[in-house]
Amino acid sequence: MDKKKKMSIPISNRVSQMPKSAIHEMTRLSKEVDDVAFLSWAKPTSGTPEHIKKAAIKAMEEGKTGGYSEPEGIYELREEIAKKLKKVNHIEASPEEIIVTVGAIEGLAAAVMAVIDPGDEVIIPIPGYSTHIRQVIMASGKPVCVPTIEDESFGLDIERINDAITEKTKAILFSDPNNPTGSVYSHEELEDVAEMARKNNLIIITDEAYEYFTFDGYKHDSIASFPDMKERVISAFTFTKTYAMTGWRIGYVHSSKEIVPQIKKGHIPLAICAPVVSQYAVLEALKSSQECIESFREHYKNMRDLMCRRLDRLSHIFKYQRPKGSYLMFPKIKIEEGKDSLAFAKRLLKEARVSTTPGVAFKSESHLRMSFCVPEEIINKAFDRMEDYF
Numbered sequence: 220m221d222k223k224k225k226m227s228i229p230i231s232n233r234v235s236q237m238p239k240s241a242i243h244e245m246t247r248l249s250k251e252v253d254d255v256a257f258l259s260w261a262k263p264t265s266g267t268p269e270h271i272k273k274a275a276i277k278a279m280e281e282g283k284t285g286g287y288s289e290p291e292g293i294y295e296l297r298e299e300i301a302k303k304l305k306k307v308n309h310i311e312a313s314p315e316e317i318i319v320t321v322g323a324i325e326g327l328a329a330a331v332m333a334v335i336d337p338g339d340e341v342i343i344p345i346p347g348y349s350t351h352i353r354q355v356i357m358a359s360g361k362p363v364c365v366p367t368i369e370d371e372s373f374g375l376d377i378e379r380i381n382d383a384i385t386e387k388t389k390a391i392l393f394s395d396p397n398n399p400t401g402s403v404y405s406h407e408e409l410e411d412v413a414e415m416a417r418k419n420n421l422i423i424i425t426d427e428a429y430e431y432f433t434f435d436g437y438k439h440d441s442i443a444s445f446p447d448m449k450e451r452v453i454s455a456f457t458f459t460k461t462y463a464m465t466g467w468r469i470g471y472v473h474s475s476k477e478i479v480p481q482i483k484k485g486h487i488p489l490a491i492c493a494p495v496v497s498q499y500a501v502l503e504a505l506k507s508s509q510e511c512i513e514s515f516r517e518h519y520k521n522m523r524d525l526m527c528r529r530l531d532r533l534s535h536i537f538k539y540q541r542p543k544g545s546y547l548m549f550p551k552i553k554i555e556e557g558k559d560s561l562a563f564a565k566r567l568l569k570e571a572r573v574s575t576t577p578g579v580a581f582k583s584e585s586h587l588r589m590s591f592c593v594p595e596e597i598i599n600k601a602f603d604r605m606e607d608y609f
């Protein structure tokens with residue numbers, strides 16, 4: 220080999236061909252702007268409740284947190300999670316069917332690794348959470364993105380999903396309530412998905428991160444609770460959103476006794492176990508009063524209403540679907556310049572000092588994702604600036 224010839228660094232095609240994350244790009248650019256009104260992150264801005272923090276400190280002081288736990292998580296915690304799954308999600312769960320993971324994300328990554336062989340297809344309704352698409356690519360699978368129906372609150376297009384199923388389809392993966400659209404799938408939509416999975420022998424992987432945050436009487440349903448579905452559903456949950464614990468990095472997956480040991484084989488090389496101090500913190504979160512969830516939900520609902528009212532005043536620029544859940548919304552940009560969502564979001568940041576996330580990050584141009592898990596002042600500041608700007 221000619222030594223003078225510059226060699227390219229040997230990085231996998233899988234990773235090097237992945238586009239840079241538009242979410243992280245907007246965060247980086249936002250740091251360069253003074254006094255930015257930041258609507259870019261799906262991260263709760265309220266702090267973790269005091270009683271949860273105290274439980275972590277106590278566990279540390281008692282010397283419980285210095286080592287690894289069992290890879291699947293401490294047994295007492297899995298017992299509490301099983302109780303929660305029965306009570307809240309109507310899933311007949313046992314501790315043996317649960318793995319405590321490094322946030323929902325690591326659980327989903329391990330689940331995808333357990334299910335997908337190179338070349339397998341995974342159907343993902345879009346707009347969808349970009350991390351899911353990347354997880355499939357990391358497993359050398361092929362994401363098959365199927366548009367949802369925007370005018371029907373970004374509901375599932377069952378016919379198109381059905382048409383997208385091929386011999387290579389292994390799984391359907393989605394978040395519900397949805398990031399970025401705020402849609403909450405109805406019982407009927409989920410039953411249609413369940414029927415497709417039964418008929419075509421597919422696995423369903425769900426990301427239920429926003430399970431508690433639904434509004435206006437809409438309720439979140441867990442598809443694993445539907446008849447005969449437990450054996451083919453992997454459900455991921457998290458403490459990140461429910462108890463405002465983003466940095467604690469703790470979530471869990473549930474599936475059948477047959478599937479869980481296979482996911483565990485994926486989980487160990489990714490994490491060994493979830494952070495032990497966080498396991499003790501969430502044990503307390505589950506065992507004590509659940510009041511904080513209701514107050515977070517109330518806050519998000521009020522902030523959603525405020526954001527919708529403010530968007531109404533910008534109806535010449537944006538058209539939106541009222542989110543039924545999550546703390547995110549995905550308005551469509553009506554004007555010509557919105558066709559390139561990244562350029563539009565960058566301009567909004569530079570010229571109006573408002574940080575949003577471009578729709579391209581969720582496989583949908585002409586949209587912006589706006590997060591309403593922020594204090595009222597931030598929403599008002601962002602929209603005052605946009606009203607002056609447009």
Ligand SMILES: Cc1ncc(COP(=O)(O)O)c(C=O)c1O
Nearest residue numbers: 261322323324394398428457459
């Ligand atoms: C749909 C969805 N799933 C998962 C996550 C991350 O969850 P965790 O912090 O538990 O890894 C997010 C974060 O924004 C999300 O929006």
